[in-house]
Amino acid sequence: MVVIEPIKPTPPVQESTEENSSTATTAEEILHGTGNTVESATAATSGNDSDGYETASETELNDPDREPEKNNKTVSNHDNSDGDVRRGVKEEERKEESESGDNELNEKALVQANDAKLEGNSLFKSALYEEALLKYELAIQVAPDGPYSAEIRSICHANRAACFSKLGKFEETIKECTKAIELNSTYIKALLRRAEAREKLEQYEEAIADMTKILELDQSNDQARRTIIRLKPLADEKREKMKEEMIGELK
Numbered sequence: 369m370v371v372i373e374p375i376k377p378t379p380p381v382q383e384s385t386e387e388n389s390s391t392a393t394t395a396e397e398i399l400h401g402t403g404n405t406v407e408s409a410t411a412a413t414s415g416n417d418s419d420g421y422e423t424a425s426e427t428e429l430n431d432p433d434r435e436p437e438k439n440n441k442t443v444s445n446h447d448n449s450d451g452d453v454r455r456g457v458k459e460e461e462r463k464e465e466s467e468s469g470d471n472e473l474n475e476k477a478l479v480q481a482n483d484a485k486l487e488g489n490s491l492f493k494s495a496l497y498e499e500a501l502l503k504y505e506l507a508i509q510v511a512p513d514g515p516y517s518a519e520i521r522s523i524c525h526a527n528r529a530a531c532f533s534k535l536g537k538f539e540e541t542i543k544e545c546t547k548a549i550e551l552n553s554t555y556i557k558a559l560l561r562r563a564e565a566r567e568k569l570e571q572y573e574e575a576i577a578d579m580t581k582i583l584e585l586d587q588s589n590d591q592a593r594r595t596i597i598r599l600k601p602l603a604d605e606k607r608e609k610m611k612e613e614m615i616g617e618l619k
Contacts, residue, residue, distance in 0.1 A: 474512045481511035481520050488527060497531040504528045522551035526558045533565060541565040556582055556589070563595065572603035 488503030504524040511517040511524075529544035545562035548555055563578035576599050582592040 477510055477512045481507040485524055497534050501528055501531045518551045522548045522555055529561050538565040538568045554585055556585055572599045572606055575599055576603060
């Protein structure tokens, strides 16, 4: 007799909690950056975007707010750069306008100074030395400061020296010549005029020094050479006389 055992009902198939646990663990590891690939991380997290995690790839590559921020900074920097350029251009334009205005004023001042000098020359030729002095002084005052006006100022000082020489004011002649030479160290006429005034005041050694300077500038200047030869005995005589006077004071 064959005994037939009843067939036990097969229990329903359930998903393995171990597998779920393994899967969950794998997804969690991937979300924390411990998974093997970016693709597996994406697959594991596709249904759970609200869990608060983000991978480095999502932060750096897929964050929609990052690129506009970078672009905004770029635009802002570009705008600032353009503003700096525009300000620089405007400042340069203002500087050029200021320099142009200054140059125009200086040119007008030089014209006025030259006109005053020419009037002084006319007065000097008419032997009106006091009036000529005033015109030369006006020219010096009107002429702007700077190396470009040094020539006309030097000439006017030398011309004032000539006026004082005609008036017999040799100390003033020397002062004006010195001012002219300070503006133009190679001004031979001013050196000559100062030497002549020094001779008038019996300042022979100083006059010889001026004539020697003239010869350094112009070796062919016979007047300076002859004057030096003529003044040396006078200078020696004056020196000896001064020695005798000093000895006499000591006795």
